[in-house]
Amino acid sequence: MAPLLSKLAGIILPIDYYDTHLNSQRKVxxxxxxxxxxxxxxxxxxxxxxxxxxxxxxxxxxYVDTYIDIFDNDDISWQ
Known part of the structure; x- marks a missing residue:
């Protein structure tokens, strides 16, 4: 992950691109x-x-729109 994260140095992304979803106390x-x-x-x-x-x-x-819990898979064996 370090090489990927280093590419983000200095980049500012807006948290309210479409509109603000937070109140003045920064609650959703x-x-x-x-x-x-x-x-x-x-x-x-x-x-x-x-x-x-x-x-x-x-x-x-x-981008994956669905959350997948990789630890909640019966097909994975941890041997």
């Missing part, structure tokens, strides 16, 4: 808008990471 007041803004940020991060190579290999970054 609009959950749907928060999700929409967060998705925008995730897609921008994917765009940034895909523009460069890591260890001379292309980086494939894709």
């Amino acid at each position: 007041i609009n959950e749907e808008l928060a999700k929409k803004n967060f998705r925008f940020l995730e897609e921008k991060l994917c765009d940034i990471w895909q523009r460069d190579q890591s260890y001379e290999r292309n980086v494939r970054a894709t």
Whole structure:
């Protein structure tokens, strides 16, 4: 992750691209808008990471709209 994170140095991404989803105490007041803004940020991060190579290999970054818990999979054996 370090090579990917180093590419973000100095980059400022807006948390309210579509509109603000926080109140003056920085609490979420609009959950749907928060999700929409967060998705925008995730897609921008994917765009940034895909523009460069890591260890001379292309980086494939894709926004995934569904949460998958990799530790909650009966098909994985931890031996």
